[in-house]
Amino acid sequence: MHLAYPTIVAALLFSIGVYGVLARRNAILVLMSVELMLNAVNLNLVTFDIWFQDALHGGQVLTLFIIVIAAAEIGLGLAIVLLVFRNRQNVDVDRLRALSERGTGPAGPDEARPEEKAADEKAVEEAAP
Numbered sequence: 001m002h003l004a005y006p007t008i009v010a011a012l013l014f015s016i017g018v019y020g021v022l023a024r025r026n027a028i029l030v031l032m033s034v035e036l037m038l039n040a041v042n043l044n045l046v047t048f049d050i051w052f053q054d055a056l057h058g059g060q061v062l063t064l065f066i067i068v069i070a071a072a073e074i075g076l077g078l079a080i081v082l083l084v085f086r087n088r089q090n091v092d093v094d095r096l097r098a099l100s101e102r103g104t105g106p107a108g109p110d111e112a113r114p115e116e117k118a119a120d121e122k123a124v125e126e127a128a129p
Contacts, residue, residue, distance in 0.1 A: 006047040014040035027091040
């Protein structure tokens with residue numbers, strides 16, 4: 001087996017994954033692109049493990065660890081995406097400036113709600129000597 005073929009495929013997969021992370025706005029597509037990049041790394045690890053004829057198969061062991069970490073990442077990532085979708089009805093990454101609900105009142109995302117603004121002004125007055 002030539003070393004160039006799987007390495008080129010891995011480079012293409014990684015490039016597609018980088019493009020997906022940088023160009024996509026949907027959080028689920030970003031997570032899928034990260035998975036593509038991790039699979040490209042896995043392909044390289046297994047390829048070089050076979051090429052160097054490692055007796056301990058370190059590349060394949062590292063690949064198993066990466067698969068476990070990727071599964072945990074997808075589980076947590078999808079849970080976060082679902083919670084964000086429940087709260088905001090949108091999973092557009094560019095629109096998620098802050099994860100807190102504070103400051104997202106009817107006046108817009110940059111201005112606080114009137115009751116929060118009054119509470120902030122009261123706290124400032126109490127803190128002043």
